[in-house]
Every structure is written in C-alpha cells, then in structure tokens.
Amino acid sequence: xxxxxxxxxxxxxxxxxxxxxxxxxxxxxxxxxxxxxxxxxxxxxxxxxxxxxxxxxxxxxxxxxxxxxxxxxxxxxxxxxxxxxxxxxxxxxxxxxxxxxxxxxxxxxxxxxxxxxxxxxxxxxxx
Amino acid sequence: xxxxxxxxxxxxxxxxxxxxxxxxxxxxxxxxxxxxxxxxxxxxxxxxxxxxxxxxxxxxxxxxxxxxxxxxxxxxxxxxxxxxxxxxxxxxxxxxxxxxxxxxxx
Numbered sequence: 305x306x307x308x309x310x311x312x313x314x315x316x317x318x319x320x321x322x323x324x325x326x327x328x329x330x331x332x333x334x335x336x337x338x339x340x341x342x343x344x345x346x347x348x349x350x351x352x353x354x355x356x357x358x359x360x361x362x363x364x365x366x367x368x369x370x371x372x373x374x375x376x377x378x379x380x381x382x383x384x385x386x387x388x389x390x391x392x393x394x395x396x397x398x399x400x401x402x403x404x405x406x407x408x409x410x411x412x413x414x415x416x417x418x419x420x421x422x423x424x425x426x427x428x429x430x431x
Numbered sequence: 432x433x434x435x436x437x438x439x440x441x442x443x444x445x446x447x448x449x450x451x452x453x454x455x456x457x458x459x460x461x462x463x464x465x466x467x468x469x470x471x472x473x474x475x476x477x478x479x480x481x482x483x484x485x486x487x488x489x490x491x492x493x494x495x496x497x498x499x500x501x502x503x504x505x506x507x508x509x510x511x512x513x514x515x516x517x518x519x520x521x522x523x524x525x526x527x528x529x530x531x532x533x534x535x536x537x
Contacts, residue, residue, distance in 0.1 A: 367525070417486075418477065419477050
C-alpha cells in the first residue's frame with residue numbers, strides 16, 4: 305500500500321524550531337518529488353515547498369511566506385522527507401501534509417499532480 | 432505567482448443535483464490544473480488532473496474541463512458522500528491552490 309506518514313508536530317513558542325518527518329512506503333521514494341502543503345484551521349490549502357529527486361539534483365523550492373525560514377530535505381536510504389522549520393511565527397500554525405508528486409504523459413506533455421497525501425501533523429506556534 | 436480564483440466559495444445543493452464549480456487562473460496555464468476533494472479532518476484527495484483526466488477510482492459523475500485560464504469541475508448527480516470542499520490547483524509553475532468551494536446539503 306502506498307502510504308505517507310507525517311510526524312513531529314507539536315506546540316512550539318514563536319521564534320522556535322521544529323522538524324517534521326514524512327515516512328514513505330509502498331513506492332519508489334527515491335524517484336519521487338515530495339511536497340509539503342499546510343492548512344490553517346478553517347482555511348484553504350497553502351503550498352509550502354518541494355524537493356525533487358536525486359536525478360533532478362534534489363532541487364528545492366519554497367513559498368515566499370516560508371523562504372529563508374523553512375528547509376526541505378530527504379534521506380532516500382530511510383524513505384523519509386523532512387521539513388525543518390525555524391523562526392516560527394504564530395501564522396505558521398497549521399496542519400502540515402506531505403504529498404507525493406506524480407506525473408503522466410499525455411499527447412507528449414507531462415502533467416504533474418499530487419496523488420498521495422499523508423494524514424497530516426499539527427503544528428501550533430503559541431506562547 | 433499564478434493566482435487561482437474559485438467560484439462560488441459556498442454552494443448549497445441537494446442530492447441528485449448537477450453542480451459546477453469554476454476556477455479562473457490569473458494567467459494561462461494550458462491544462463496544468465488538478466482538482467481535489469477534502470472532507471473535514473481528512474487529507475485532500477485527487478479527483479482530476481490535466482484539467483479533465485479522471486484519477487483512477489474516482490466515480491465518473493466527476494468531470495473536469497477547460498484550458499488556458501478558465502476551468503470547471505462538474506458533479507453530474509450529487510451524492511451524499513460528495514458533500515465536501517473542493518480545491519483547484521495549478522502546477523504550471525510553483526503550485527498554488529484556489530480558495531476552495533464548500534458544497535453543503537440544502
């Protein structure tokens with residue numbers, strides 16, 4: 305079964321740090337780009353960032369709201385992706401999901417989408 | 432960044448109704464659009480990618496159309512399990528999501 309399991313969420317004070325993990329199983333993790341998406345309570349989905357595979361130089365990209373504070377990494381030997389969150393703000397409070405990016409070729413074009421999602425882990429930033 | 436605007440934000444409908452949700456992009460994104468369904472307390476679920484391709488296992492009452500800047504998600508006959516929030520997402524550049532459309536029971 306293809307599965308993603310997030311962990312590491314919790315309560316942290318503003319200015320603090322937290323590291324989330326996303327353990328993958330049931331598919332070839334090393335070949336997949338992985339994303340983090342968050343959702344504040346009662347709000348919509350917000351893309352946080354992504355890391356590509358080794359074949360794509362482990363390239364990372366981040367939303368403007370977290371750039372310079374958050375870092376995504378991966379350990380393919382452990383089938384795990386990570387989200388290191390520093391200088392946390394109250395507005396970072398959310399459920400954090402990791403997702404797998406997948407793609408399909410249709411008529412010569414590659415279409416990407418997020419087809420597998422974890423159940424999420426909750427991060428609360430509060431004093 | 433590419434902005435996605437969904438309408439309506441809220442929709443009240445009855446079982447059996449045909450429902451259409453619109454997603455407009457701030458610039459052309461060809462067919463690089465996906466639709467997701469999210470139920471309370473659950474992770475989003477992929478319904479459609481490439482604007483109109485149904486993900487495996489998704490009922491055929493869901494369909495998507497559009498290209499460029501205007502897209503629609505249609506549920507041909509609303510079922511009780513379809514009451515949820517729906518999001519569009521573009522992957523033409525760094526991903527962004529629409530604001531969501533909550534479909535509730537009339």
